Amino acid sequence: MTAPGKLYLVPAPLDFGCATAAPLCDCMPDGTLRVASRLQHWVCENARSTRAYLKRVGMVHALMYPLQQLVLHELPHAVHKKGDHRGEFDARPLLADAIAGHDMGLVSEAGMPAIADPGSSVVRAAHALGITVAPLVGPVSLMLSLAASGLNGQDFAFVGYLPQEGTERAARVRVLEKIALTRGQTQLFIEVPYRNAALLQTLLQVLAPTTWLAVSAGLTMESGQSRSASIAAWRRPGWAPDNSTPAVFAIGA
Amino acid sequence: MTAPGKLYLVPAPLDFGCATAAPLCDCMPDGTLRVASRLQHWVCENARSTRAYLKRVGMVHALMYPLQQLVLHELPHAVHKKGDHRGEFDARPLLADAIAGHDMGLVSEAGMPAIADPGSSVVRAAHALGITVAPLVGPVSLMLSLAASGLNGQDFAFVGYLPQEGTERAARVRVLEKIALTRGQTQLFIEVPYRNAALLQTLLQVLAPTTWLAVSAGLTMESGQSRSASIAAWRRPGWAPDNSTPAVFAIGA
Numbered sequence: 001m002t003a004p005g006k007l008y009l010v011p012a013p014l015d016f017g018c019a020t021a022a023p024l025c026d027c028m029p030d031g032t033l034r035v036a037s038r039l040q041h042w043v044c045e046n047a048r049s050t051r052a053y054l055k056r057v058g059m060v061h062a063l064m065y066p067l068q069q070l071v072l073h074e075l076p077h078a079v080h081k082k083g084d085h086r087g088e089f090d091a092r093p094l095l096a097d098a099i100a101g102h103d104m105g106l107v108s109e110a111g112m113p114a115i116a117d118p119g120s121s122v123v124r125a126a127h128a129l130g131i132t133v134a135p136l137v138g139p140v141s142l143m144l145s146l147a148a149s150g151l152n153g154q155d156f157a158f159v160g161y162l163p164q165e166g167t168e169r170a171a172r173v174r175v176l177e178k179i180a181l182t183r184g185q186t187q188l189f190i191e192v193p194y195r196n197a198a199l200l201q202t203l204l205q206v207l208a209p210t211t212w213l214a215v216s217a218g219l220t221m222e223s224g225q226s227r228s229a230s231i232a233a234w235r236r237p238g239w240a241p242d243n244s245t246p247a248v249f250a251i252g253a
Numbered sequence: 254m255t256a257p258g259k260l261y262l263v264p265a266p267l268d269f270g271c272a273t274a275a276p277l278c279d280c281m282p283d284g285t286l287r288v289a290s291r292l293q294h295w296v297c298e299n300a301r302s303t304r305a306y307l308k309r310v311g312m313v314h315a316l317m318y319p320l321q322q323l324v325l326h327e328l329p330h331a332v333h334k335k336g337d338h339r340g341e342f343d344a345r346p347l348l349a350d351a352i353a354g355h356d357m358g359l360v361s362e363a364g365m366p367a368i369a370d371p372g373s374s375v376v377r378a379a380h381a382l383g384i385t386v387a388p389l390v391g392p393v394s395l396m397l398s399l400a401a402s403g404l405n406g407q408d409f410a411f412v413g414y415l416p417q418e419g420t421e422r423a424a425r426v427r428v429l430e431k432i433a434l435t436r437g438q439t440q441l442f443i444e445v446p447y448r449n450a451a452l453l454q455t456l457l458q459v460l461a462p463t464t465w466l467a468v469s470a471g472l473t474m475e476s477g478q479s480r481s482a483s484i485a486a487w488r489r490p491g492w493a494p495d496n497s498t499p500a501v502f503a504i505g506a
Contacts, residue, residue: 009400022284027390031279085405086437112396115406124403127481135397135472135479137280143365143396144388147262150377152338153368157410157438184339185410219388226388228380253339 002101007126009119010036010105011112011138012053014220024056027220032136037061039105040071041097043122045080047072050107071097075118084121091125098131110246112140116158116190139220141248142188148226149186149214151252156186162199173206176251181211186252196241199249200234207231207251217247255354260379262372263289263358264365264391265306267473277309280473285389290314292358293323294350296375298333300325303360324350328371337374344378351384363499365393369411369443392473394501395441401479402439402467404505409439415452426459429504434464439505449494452502453487460484460504470500 013027024033036057044050051067058067073094075084084091098104106113106122112135113119126133146153159176163169176187191199196217203213214228227239228250241247266280277286289310297303304320311320326347328337337344351357359366359375365388366372379386399406412429416422429440444452449470456466467481480492481503494500 025282026284027282029278029280029282031275085407112400114400114403115396117406119400120403120406122403123401124481127403133401133403133479133481134477135401137390137392137397137473139390140393140396143368143393144390147365147367147372148376148386148388150367150373150375150380150386153365153370153373154338154413155411158408159438160407185412220390224387226386228377228386 004129004131005041005098005101005103006132006134007095007098007123008035008039008103008105009113009123009133009135010039010107011136011140012107012110014110014139014141022221024060027139029137030060032138033057033060035136036105038064039103040065040069041102041104042070043073043075043091043094043104043106045075045109045118047074049109053107075122079118079121084118089121091121092129094122095125095129095131098126099129110141112138115140116142116160141219141246144219145214145216145226145248146186146188146250148216148219149228149250149252151186151212151214151228151250152184153186155184156188158188160189161191162189169202170206173203177207177211180251181253184253186250188248188250190246190248193242193244193246196243196247200241203249204231204235209235212252214250214252215241215247217242218245257382257384258294258351258354258356259385259387260348260351260376261288261292261356261358262366262376262386262388263360264389264393265360265363267363267392267394275474277313280392282390283313285391286310286313288389289358291317292356293318294355294357295323295325296328296344296347296357296359297325298328298362298371300327302362306360328375332371332374337371342374344374345382347375348378348382348384351379352382363394365391368393369395369413394469394472394499397472398467398469398479398501399439399441399503401469401472402481402503402505404439404465404467404481404503405437406439408437409441411441413442414444415442422455423459426456430460430464433504434506437506439503441501441503443499443501446495446497446499449496449500453494456502456504457484457488462488465505467503467505468494468500470495471498
């Protein structure tokens with residue numbers, strides 16, 4: 001019987017779709033790019049953007065298999081939308097190539113797969129099948145943002161997206177503020193880029209003047225920005241988040 | 254008036270003190286090493302290990318300033334022990350070199366500064382002084398472990414160390430399990446290496462058989478290991494965490 005291959009968790013750069021993308025080596029370790037360059041079998045969110053990423057990898061390390069010979073398995077659309085962390089999606093069939101002895105890569109659209117992104121069902125399936133899971137180093141926007149926030153990095157939570165509906169959203173912000181202030185646990189969340197400014201407005205209205213808010217966007221890029229200040233300071237005009245780049249928000253004491 | 258320098262958050266490798274350390278480029282982006290190689294002014298936990306790290310950096314990119322010309326400001330010991338996220342420590346004097354116009358680096362003993370490590374007071378001081386904060390990409394053991402766990406990465410919390418006293422520790426584990434199961438929020442925590450096995454024993458005794466537990470240690474190293482399984486599966490003998498490497502524990506649904 002063939003020994004199964006490994007499942008490598010391959011991070012992707014955060015500058016996707018950006019015209020001024022920097023060289024991959026600026027934010028990806030050579031070790032990660034070297035592994036990516038030799039894998040033929042992949043599980044991904046989107047085959048087209050995975051090919052575009054691997055084409056960039058190939059400019060650093062020649063790909064062992066040409067793009068047209070790559071075997072790319074896409075996660076189903078339902079998994080993208082609803083997430084795959086509730087154990088409802090059985091990802092084991094996606095790992096047939098690993099069972100057949102091939103090393104595989106799991107990649108998401110940006111950053112670390114399975115963090116603030118789908119992929120955990122694939123990792124869980126690997127553990128269930130006795131496939132070794134090997135996470136590789138790369139950019140994680142949540143951690144770049146948390147470190148840059150100056151807020152408590154020894155107790156923190158990431159809670160995903162906030163509700164969209166106004167009253168519900170304000171109520172959720174109040175709950176997160178209470179946790180941040182009473183337990184000292186930094187609360188991180190994200191928003192789709194075109195709603196960055198609207199979310200910031202809600203935060204400025206709902207949070208107390210002494211509560212601390214940090215917003216980061218475009219980190220690892222030339223245009224990257226990070227601001228951390230009290231709500232009172234945020235309420236003075238002068239800073240607006242870019243509505244074209246994913247942002248990470250953090251509330252702290 | 255001179256414009257202030259930037260504060261770069263410089264990650265360190267996770268293989269510190271390890272005899273079989275791999276080349277730095279395996280897990281550090283070239284862009285990060287390039288910035289580190291040109292900085293003269295640093296805030297660190299320990300000057301000696303910072304010099305050892307920068308000596309390794311110098312093997313990849315020649316240091317712009319020789320080791321004996323580096324200016325290394327250590328965080329006070331009280332900050333190491335108690336943490337510096339409660340706003341009691343004023344780190345502004347440590348950034349005098351940045352105010353004088355020099356770019357500075359903030360580095361911790363391993364991984365990302367200010368995450369599961371001291372440093373947030375320095376970042377916060379930088380924001381207060383109008384110094385631009387630029388986080389650089391590198392390994393973050395918490396995120397490598399979370400991705401490798403297969404547990405929910407779209408809602409998670411890191412809670413630091415658990416209490417050491419037995420009854421208190423068991424009670425805390427039960428609280429974390431309840432949050433993980435009822436809210437679906439993965440709960441991550443760490444332990445000092447020589448207590449890894451003891452913590453695992455507590456977890457196997459206290460958690461329910463169907464609760465999921467993931468343990469990772471030594472990630473980014475050849476000896477790295479990651480296991481994720483139900484408590485029922487963990488209770489069967491066969492796997493023991495290495496008591497010499499920091500481990501990350503995660504509880505999930």
